[in-house]
Amino acid sequence: MRxxxxxxxxTLPTVQELAAFLVANGLAKYKCPERIEAVPAFPVTRVxxxxxxxxxxxxAEKLSSEAPR
Numbered sequence: 858m859r860x861x862x863x864x865x866x867x868t869l870p871t872v873q874e875l876a877a878f879l880v881a882n883g884l885a886k887y888k889c890p891e892r893i894e895a896v897p898a899f900p901v902t903r904v905x906x907x908x909x910x911x912x913x914x915x916x917a918e919k920l921s922s923e924a925p926r
Contacts, residue, residue, distance in 0.1 A: 869893055894919075 863869060870878070876889040900911040 863895055869895055 870893070872890065872893060875893065876886070879889055880886055900908040900915070902908045
């Protein structure tokens with residue numbers, strides 16, 4: 858599945874708009890995202906697949922930097 862990355866200047870849907878769309882298309886409500894993050898590009902491996910390990914690391918770093926100390 859290809860995950861779209863918004864073009865420059867495009868507006869992202871709100872969490873509520875995205876949740877409404879997903880639920881209307883059959884997704885269970887508890888599976889809806891809690892937030893939306895725009896990224897310039899997804900990290901890929903040398904063979905062109907999504908680098909899930911790098912994504913997990915990026916997410917962990919982002920969340921830890923936002924955590925109250």
